[in-house]
Amino acid sequence: MQSVQVGALRLPAIAVGCMYLDRIGEAERREFIAAALGEGMNFFDHADIYGGGECESAFGEAFAKLNIPRDSIVLQSKCGIVPGKMFDFSEKHIVESVEGSLKRLRTDYLDGLLLHRPDALMQPEEVAAAFDKLERQGKVRYFGVSNMHPYQIELLKSCVRQPLVADQLQFSPAHAGMISCGTEANMLTEGGISRDGYILDYCRLHGIAVQAWSPFRYGFFEGVFLGDPKFQKLNDVLEKIGKKYSVDKAAAVAAWILRHPAKTQVITGTTKVGHLLDIAKGADVAITREEWYEIYLSAGHILP
Template identity: 50%
Template sequence: MKRIKMGCTTLSIPAMALGIMRMNQKSVPEAQVAIQAAYDAGINFIDSADIYGGGKSEEIFGQAFSQMQIKREEMFIQSKTGIVPGKRYDFSKEHILHSVDEILERMQLDYLDSLVLHRPDALMDPEEVAEAFDQLQAAGKVRFFGVSNFDTAQFKLLQSCLSQRLMFNQLQFSLKHTGMIDFGMHMNMVDKPSVDRDSQFLDYARLHKVTVQAWSPFQYGMFEGTFIDNDGFPKLNQELQKQADKYEVGKNAIAAAWILRHPANIQMLVGSMNPQHIRDSAKGAKIRLTRQEWYDLYLAAGNYLP
């Protein structure tokens, strides 16, 4: 598995993480198979959130992982907080502290390697968040911190009040969600791709050594479904298959290789619980697409160049 530097540190993390959003749909033995498949492929980074499956995903993970032979220190385990389903976003100190305690209990852990704030809270008080982070770190409950779906200004605002460096920003990025790179190539144009909806965060991340974590790497829209083997995207799947045949892998590996080919050293979140899909996706980390192959996929996905 390709390894990358985490944020501004010298700590090495895998270029892929296993997202456990759908683990609530699996039995404990099935969850163990998925975790083991990821671990065997070099993916020793887990990404969760307190809202996944209403907390059940973390419960299943906790039960599964506690019965496995993998040592805790061999895994990097991350969770997210800040969304109160159907009610509000909540970055209050009280909510953050309480949520972490519940996460640790569900996952049967003594600490999290990373805590990520899950989608921006319009009522965020950066000083209050800083107090929560300091308390969690001092208590040994969280080692590192990050955010999810923050724009550049929101990221800077929070960072200005923290004693810790933010390591991550989770952003949607895939062959069918390319806004972060479209506008740069359509600079000085008036077409739809020229609109910057991500406040140039990818460039900011490269300048300030922030690890971008790409979520939904095989999805189109937000949660409409996968573009892999989807009849609605014939040109893209034809190009994916062409390159998959060349590299003797599956389509998932090529879609993953496309993300990892970007020089920002993006970490990709694999959300599948299918061991075969996990293993095939992991093969993408060993492939370095040529520039032409990368652009061929970009164009086959329905994008165009000015």
């Protein structure tokens, strides 16, 4: 498995997102985690809110039964969303959220903690106090953010001492505003509008790893583009390029994300062993520049 540098760690290019782990049975969950580990995918992405906490609990229970050393896996979680109510980056919320995650995951430390979505009332001093406390207590080893644009990261950096090593962002061929705002710079086109403050270039300049969430979806959880007739051209091109490298369409998507020179990690959401193993094959495929652009254009983007 190809790896990606995230702060001081080298992590598998294909990460296992755990947002739907509560939707499968216990035995299936153990099989899923074991299969991921068997392929070198030992990085698991969580959040305190996934399944209302059930996903972390389900993982913790399954992992305990597998009897595998804790230090052979990397656990990342997120905090800062109070579903349906507010975002909360207060010191109290961050610290209590991590303590809840630790309990549910049955571990005494998180490898990584991300701030899930920007809190409008964010006070960087409070975040810094929470991070210092969690680091001092050995409860979190690295820190990062999610869904943030450059100035939000800069604001945090004005107080936070620890490096912010990752920004988890939605990214797929069908959700590629991070690319189009660059290729369509200074154009009056829809794609030329930056909705993220040019975060991709910022992350590259500052050595921040991009973690691509929802690699197979479009819109805001509107659906999966794989096999969707609305994305016929994209599916046809993914199929053709996948065939060339003897992989399926999902692996071709992973190869497309990983082909970008930013330090991107693919955060998958499948809970099916077969799908996960198919996607993993994409990490070993190096598509050409021409193929990368062909996939991009087939998703409906333009080149001015």
